[in-house]
Amino acid sequence: MEKIVLPDIKDLHLIDVYIKNNGFNAVKKALLQKPDDIIDQVKRSGLRGRGGAAFSTGLKWSFMPKTTDKPKYLCVNGDESEPGSFKDRQIFEYNPHQLIEGILITCYAIGAKTAYVYIRGEYHKWIKLFQKALDDAYSQGYVGKGMKTKFQTDFFCDIYVHKGAGAYICGEESSLMNSLEGKRGYPRVKPPFPAQFGLWGCPTTINNVETITNVPAIINNGWEWFSKIGEPKHPGTILYGISGHVNKPGVYELPSGMLLTDLIYNYAGGVPGNKKILCVIPGGSSMPPLRGDKIEGVKMDAESLKAVGTSIGTGGIIVMDEDTDLVKVLARIAKFYYHESCGQCTPCREGTGWMLKILNRILNNEGSSKDLDLLISVASNIEGNTICALGEAAAWPVKFMVQRFRDYFEKRVSPEVLIPVANKVHSMRHTAFPIADIKE
Amino acid sequence: MTNFKFTEENLKKIDEIIKKYPVKRPAVMPVLYIAQEQNGWISQEVMLEVAKILDMHPEEVLGIVTFYTMYYQKPMGKYHIQVCTNVSCMLRGAYEIYDRVKDKLGIGNMQVTGDKIFSLEEVECMGSCGTAPMIAVNEDYYENLSKEKVEEILESLKKS
Numbered sequence: 001m002e003k004i005v006l007p008d009i010k011d012l013h014l015i016d017v018y019i020k021n022n023g024f025n026a027v028k029k030a031l032l033q034k035p036d037d038i039i040d041q042v043k044r045s046g047l048r049g050r051g052g053a054a055f056s057t058g059l060k061w062s063f064m065p066k067t068t069d070k071p072k073y074l075c076v077n078g079d080e081s082e083p084g085s086f087k088d089r090q091i092f093e094y095n096p097h098q099l100i101e102g103i104l105i106t107c108y109a110i111g112a113k114t115a116y117v118y119i120r121g122e123y124h125k126w127i128k129l130f131q132k133a134l135d136d137a138y139s140q141g142y143v144g145k146g147m148k149t150k151f152q153t154d155f156f157c158d159i160y161v162h163k164g165a166g167a168y169i170c171g172e173e174s175s176l177m178n179s180l181e182g183k184r185g186y187p188r189v190k191p192p193f194p195a196q197f198g199l200w201g202c203p204t205t206i207n208n209v210e211t212i213t214n215v216p217a218i219i220n221n222g223w224e225w226f227s228k229i230g231e232p233k234h235p236g237t238i239l240y241g242i243s244g245h246v247n248k249p250g251v252y253e254l255p256s257g258m259l260l261t262d263l264i265y266n267y268a269g270g271v272p273g274n275k276k277i278l279c280v281i282p283g284g285s286s287m288p289p290l291r292g293d294k295i296e297g298v299k300m301d302a303e304s305l306k307a308v309g310t311s312i313g314t315g316g317i318i319v320m321d322e323d324t325d326l327v328k329v330l331a332r333i334a335k336f337y338y339h340e341s342c343g344q345c346t347p348c349r350e351g352t353g354w355m356l357k358i359l360n361r362i363l364n365n366e367g368s369s370k371d372l373d374l375l376i377s378v379a380s381n382i383e384g385n386t387i388c389a390l391g392e393a394a395a396w397p398v399k400f401m402v403q404r405f406r407d408y409f410e411k412r413v414s415p416e417v418l419i420p421v422a423n424k425v426h427s428m429r430h431t432a433f434p435i436a437d438i439k440e
Numbered sequence: 441m442t443n444f445k446f447t448e449e450n451l452k453k454i455d456e457i458i459k460k461y462p463v464k465r466p467a468v469m470p471v472l473y474i475a476q477e478q479n480g481w482i483s484q485e486v487m488l489e490v491a492k493i494l495d496m497h498p499e500e501v502l503g504i505v506t507f508y509t510m511y512y513q514k515p516m517g518k519y520h521i522q523v524c525t526n527v528s529c530m531l532r533g534a535y536e537i538y539d540r541v542k543d544k545l546g547i548g549n550m551q552v553t554g555d556k557i558f559s560l561e562e563v564e565c566m567g568s569c570g571t572a573p574m575i576a577v578n579e580d581y582y583e584n585l586s587k588e589k590v591e592e593i594l595e596s597l598k599k600s
Contacts, residue, residue: 071462083526083565121473121510122566124579165469165508168564182465182494184507200462242570243528250570252590285565316569318528332530336564342507421477 002236003253004217004229005210006094013129015136018097024142026216030105031153042215045223046235050087051077051208052284052313054234054302055387057215061205063195064110070202074107074115075180078209079164079171081120082284083336084316087239088209090251092119092126095213096133100143100159105219107157110205112156117209118176119211121165128192131161145245168340172327172388173206175342186344187388205342210239231257234301237362238315242268244322245275256301260290263300264319279405285333286393292322309400327378327412330401337394348391351382355398367413375402443590444485446493458535464494468504472511472540481512509563517552517559521545522576525562528569533587537573538562540587544594557598 011017043058051245064072080088091099101282103115113191131267137143140152144158162180164170170179173403175187198204227235234256240263243249244392247269254267260282264270271277277292282300288310290298298304302312311316320329338352361367379395379402386392402409416426446454453474466493471494493499499554505511512520517564523538542548545558552559568574571583575590582593 080567081565084528084569085565086567086571089567113499120567121508122563122576124583162466163470163473164459165473166510166563168509179469180466182468182496182504183500184503241570243572244531249528249572283528284567318569320531324531329530331526332527336526339564430476 001370005211005213005239006090006100006251006253012095013093013097013133015097015133015140016141018095022220023097024101025306026219027104027108027142028151028404030108030219031151031155034312035109038105038219038434041223042218045218045226045229047211047214047218047226048234048236049208050210050214050238050315052082052311054312057207057211060111060195060207061106062207063121063193064203065195066111068203071114072110072112073199073202073204074103074110074112074116075173075176075199075204075206076103076115076209076212077173077176077206078117078119078123078172079168079176080123080169080314081168081208082286082314082316083333084241084243084284084318085314086241086243087251087315089123089126090239091209091213092123092130096130098136098216099130099209099213100134100137100155102215103159104143104147105215106159106207106212108155110161111201112157112205114160116160116162116180116199118170118180121163127161127163134159134161167342168336169342169388169390172390175388176206177204184342187390188343188348189387193294230255231299231304233303234312238300238312240267240300241314242319243316244319245271245324246319247272256278257304258300259296260295260300260317262434263317264295268319271319271321275323277319278322278324279326279401280322281316281318281397282310284316285318285336286396287311287313288396289404292320300341326401326405326408327359327363330398331356331363333397334359334394337390341390341394342345345386345391347382347385348394351378352394354378355394355395359398362409362412365412365414366417368417368419369413369415370419371413372402372406372409375399444475444479444483444489445477446475448488450478458494465496468494468496468501469508472501472505476511478510515552515556516559519577520559520561521594522561522563522566524564524566524568524572524574524576526565526566529572529574532572534573536587537575537585537590540590541575541594544591558594 007291039058039061047057048054078088107115145156147156167185170185172187175185179185194204204426229235237253238256240252252267279289281289305312334356338356341348341352358371379399382391383395457470479486487501488498491501525534547560549562568583573585574583
């Protein structure tokens with residue numbers, strides 16, 4: 001199988017090697033066509049966003065207004081903070097020029113003259129690597145005003161790197177834009193959507209790093225070629241990141257629709273000690289987990305995973321063996337979302353803390369049987385009641401883990417435990433009453 | 441209150457950064473990084489100076505500093521040890537590593553050793569899930585760790 005995003009070519013991160021391997025030919029080809037034709041090809045290719053929502057990339061581009069007196073922008077989302085995801089850093093390290101070329105084609109298609117690549121702050125090393133690649137591309141005239149002579153065209157665009165500073169929420173597109181504008185990373189209410197009102201109120205498109213890196217290959221080889229790779233409804237390759245209890249964790253580029261078991265046992269080398277699998281999270285920590293005894297025959301693409309009640313997310317697969325303490329795992333996940341909630345919406349700001357406290361209670365063997373329903377109730381009241389999808393991201397793991405592993409969780413709680421009123425979630429804050437005096 | 445002033449060299453860098461954006465304000469995040477590099481942490485004086493340079497209210501700069509975890513609101517150690525304990529790392533023994541670092545340095549989360557050499561932070565997913573467990577020392581990642589390896593890293597940092 002041919003790899004699209006991370007081909008096995010030595011030193012491909014060097015601009016000379018990239019050029020020798022057909023580099024920057026796609027942008028040359030694209031600049032001879034009309035922007036609308038590029039959008040059309042990407043739409044027909046069936047390319048879907050690789051950042052989590054799996055939305056049609058071409059369709060997203062087509063939302064950009066054709067006539068506007070405002071400048072248009074492209075934001076490239078390299079915030080990559082979803083636990084279990086570690087794919088974009090491979091692109092920055094091993095194939096940065098294809099990302100740059102993808103950005104140029106995207107900018108041409110949507111009519112943007114400026115692109116910002118937002119990279120998470122912790123990725124100091126990868127920011128430097130990408131910046132080096134970008135500087136090389138600038139100096140050889142592939143980016144910026146040099147494009148005019150290099151490609152004999154009127155079109156040119158600038159690419160800038162913007163470094164994040166440790167906020168998971170900035171991977172959410174509207175939060176990313178606020179962060180880029182120099183504000184706190186609060187998500188915005190939609191509509192208006194970024195294509196109407198994005199960066200500084202101008203039309204903006206936001207795409208994931210992996211998504212954009214696919215674009216040059218589509219232009220080079222045609223949309224038909226791309227649409228035939230993997231699952232027809234979610235074509236192309238996916239960078240599957242496999243972590244947790246496997247012998248060979250790592251990023252594997254393979255066609256969409258791979259069998260989950262194939263990925264775990266054949267590519268990632270199976271589970272250490274040949275242990276059974278208790279639980280698998282298929283797309284980063286915010287996606288509903290699957291029971292280990294239900295992964296047989298599950299395919300890794302947006303539609304197939306939807307059918308089994310979960311989602312492809314970022315393709316970050318976390319495997320847990322039979323000895324894993326699921327309460328501990330869920331409490332850790334809950335802690336993450338509690339830490340990362342931006343605090344704008346009450347259900348998320350308060351609910352994430354409540355879920356964490358209940359889970360810690362269960363972890364300390366102080367959980368009541370009522371706590372499981374309470375967890376589902378709190379999660380259900382966050383879901384759908386927040387500005388952005390962090391609400392769902394926080395609620396889903398809790399809700400589905402408890403529902404799908406009810407038997408497991410029942411063993412960790414006791415009907416004997418009565419929760420004193422002062423210890424109930426809604427009165428967790430400092431209470432004036434001595435807890436011992438309060439009876440249920 | 442002693443005033444904070446950017447060095448000439450850093451002021452030039454800031455001028456270059458501002459050019460990347462149509463307005464001044466988006467430069468606040470990179471400028472705060474430069475300030476942190478120069479000053480070691482983001483003090484109130486730093487925020488006042490950043491606000492002045494970028495025509496912002498000091499409160500807006502404070503809002504940024506308190507929202508993003510990578511701006512330190514107090515001086516940290518020469519080596520800031522960040523241990524990821526999120527799920528993928530946790531499944532491969534991150535808490536053992538975290539506890540080992542804690543014991544070895546004798547400090548807790550967001551604390552600094554008496555000699556100001558080390559500080560410790562329990563961090564969220566750093567994107568090293570495939571090479572877990574990991575720690576980061578200042579800007580550098582150390583991956584595929586064991587308790588023993590972490591101890592070696594700490595020892596060699598202590599000597600340097």
